[in-house]
Structures are given as structure tokens and as C-alpha cells.
Amino acid sequence: MKARLSAWIEALGDLFWLRPALIVLGCIALAQAGVWLETAHIAGYDASSPDQNWGYSGGAEGARALLSAVASSTIGVAGTTFSITIAALSLASGQMGPRLLRNFTRDARNQIVLGIFLGTFAYALMVLRTVRTVQESPFVPHLAITGAIALALLSLATLVWFVHHIAASINVETVVDAVYGDLCKAVEARTLDEADEARPSERPYANAVVGKGSGYLQAVDVEGLADWAHEHDLTIALRVRPGDYVPSGYPVAFVSAGGGDAEAAISRTLTFGRRPAALQDLEYSIRQLVEIAVRALSPGINDPFTAGSVVDHLGDALCRVAARHLPTGTAVREGRVVLVHPVTDYDGLCDAMFHMIRQNAAGSAHVLGRMLDVLARVAEVERRPDRSSELCRHAGLVIAAARRDVPDSSDLADLEDRFRRIRAIAPAAGTPRA
Secondary structure (H helix, E strand, O other), X not given: OHHHHHHHHHHHOXXXXXXXXXXXXXXXXXXXXXXHHHHHOXXXXXXXXXOOOOOOOOOHHHHHHHHHHHXXXXXXXXHHHHHHHHHHHHHHHHHHOHHHHHHHHOOHHHHHHHHHHHHHHHHHHHHHOOOEOHHHOOEOOHXXXXXXXXXXXXXXXXXXXXXXXXXXXXXXXHXXXXXXXXXXXXXXXXXXXXXXXXXXXXXXXXXXXXOOOOEEEXXXXXXHHHHHHHHOOOOEEEOOOOOOEEOOOOXXXXXXXXXXXXXXXXXXXXXXXXXXXXXXXXXXXXXXXXXXXHHHOOOOOOOHHHXXXXXXXXXXXXXXXHOOEOOOOEEEEOOEEEXXXXXXXXXXXXXXXXXXXXXXXXXXXXHHHHHHHHHHHHHHHOOOHHHHHHHHHHHHHHHHHHHHHOOOHHHHHHHHHHHHHHHHHOOOOOOOOO
């Protein structure tokens, strides 16, 4: 239940209209409160008195003109600004990938800006409907109109800030840094301070369980499923992990012989969605960074500097992992293994980081050299022999690609020197495999 709730909260961030709608409702309530305070005369306050009114002090005609100007200008600016924003994001998606547009729509700052413009518009309309002239039993809500002026000034400041923000946010280095920040948070959340339970060699294959849902697996309630398996004296081996696409009718787990409705219990703990989510998927941000690098290496863009920057950030993430332990995917209750589920291991992390970049940078001596440098730096930080061997394996794959596709002998000799430095730091892992 906790995992499903977390996935639901994660999905709320994708709703671009949610925060603006809440701000609009808040501005409507603020307008109503301003009008009510005008008529309540709390503690002898009278906004129509020149001695007590420090805000708007004009008449009804001026109030209507002012509120009309605020309403029309803010809704016009909101429409124009976000039309320009969508055009800019469309151009940026061609360079960095359409899947990264989700990061822009999830940005709370963009949503709040839209909410301020629309909220100011709604506020002005709500106050405008209460203004009455002499022929209509005169009423001018001075306090509420003063609030409209304040919101108009706030909208003006927001417009200036938003132009700066959107110009900076579509810069590729800013995007890489933002995604890298998400990756650092995922590393902190999905890795352990201490070593996890050892993964058992034997798994239950008695009964296959077919899941009721389909789509991208976003979250798994591991603790809840482990408690259920312990309660019914079962051992469950999940076959899917967050980030996998699960087709209909696919056996998602194997369960040892025993009682209990395993199909219903497992289905309750799996949360599916229409797209992958970063909630429990350590490789989600890695794939986003790799997509930026691969697109930068395409012939239409040809930006090896961006690809090199991505490789640097991926290497820093591996340095952060060096001091931590990756989970083994084993849940134990009272000394007995009750649940085994797939998880990302170190080899999988390195494969996700480097395979596609190496394959698309086969002819770029700059990017291949940057990959060898990064692998060497990570190898100096890493202290575990098995991880060092994995880094050396990827270095072997990089130099093999360079020997095959780099035509210039000077460039190749430089790459060979960098590869020898890695071999001096980390032992070879045997023949590189694909």
C-alpha cells in the first residue's frame, strides 16, 4: 500500500494543471475574503475613509477600468508566454529527447508561474463583479482592489523571472545537471550503508503466478509482500523489477508450494503505469542522461562536448556508489528467505551507463578518450576487486571500439596510453564481452 501511495504521489507531479488550479482557487478565496473585509468593518476599520485607506482610493469607474486592465493583461501575457515556452521546449526536445520534456512539466516553478498569472486573472474577475456605481447602490472594495494591484506587480516580477528561468532551463548543461541531481538522490535512496543479505542460489519454481496488470512496473511493495509470504510460510521469487515492461499474461513470479492466494497478494503489491517512473528505478535517470549523450552524438547534432559532460556526470555517480552497497534483492523474516526480487547490480549500472554511449561514439576519439579517463578515475576511487574488474572490462570494450573505428594513428596511440593507465590501476577482467 505504501509503494502504491508513493507511486500515486509521484503521478501527481505529472499533472501540470494541479498546482495552477490550487493557486487559482486560493486567489478566488482571497478575493472573497477581501470583499468580505470591506463590508465587515472589523474593529472600526473603514477602507473608504481617507485616514484608514492606504491602498486604492479611487471611485467605481476607476476600479472597473483598473480591474479590467489587470484581468485582460495577465491572461494575455500568460497565453503568449506559454506559447513561446512550448515552442522553445519543442526545439529543445529535438536535441535532448522528448522524454525529457516530462522534467519541464514536472517543474514546480513552471506550474507556479502559470498559477500566478491565472490566479491574478481570476482574482480580478471576482473583485470586478462586486464593483457598483452610484446608479447601482455604490460599492468599491478598496482593500480587494489594492490586492489586485499587488498581484499585478507580482505577475510583472514573475514574468521577468520566468523569461530568465525558461532560457536557463533549456540549456543542455542545466538539463544534464538537473537529471544528475535526480540520479544522486536515487543513489542515496536505493543503495545501502551496510551489506545486504546474501542472495540464495536456489529459487522456488513450483508455481508460476501471472500478474493481473500490464504496462511499466513503477513500484513494488517489497516489505508488504515479504510479510505476506512469511505469514503464509511461502517463498516468492519475483521476475520483474521497476522499470520493466510487463505484458499481459506474463508470469511475474514463482511461488513455492503452500497456501494463500498468491496471485491476489502479488498483484496488490505491484503498481503499473503507462510510462516508467523514477520512484524505485535506479537506472531511470541514467537512461535519461544516456539519451542526451546519444542524441548529442547523432550526425544531425554532432556535439561531442555534451556527450563528454554526460560521461563525467556518470563517472561521478559511480564514485558515489563506490562507498555504498547495492541491495541484493533478498528479504528475510526470522532467518528465512521469503522473497527474492530482481535488482540492479554494479554490472548492470555500468552497462546502462556506457554501452549505448560507446556504441554511438565509436568514431569519436574525444568521447572514447573521455570514457577511458572517467573509468580510470572511478577505478582509483573503487576498492572492491569485482567492481574494478567490471570497470576494466568496459575500458577493454572502449579500446576495442577505438581500434576498430578510429582511423588516425595518433589518436589511437593516445587512447592506448590511457587504456594502459587503467590496466595499471585495475586488473584486467579477462576477455571483454559484449
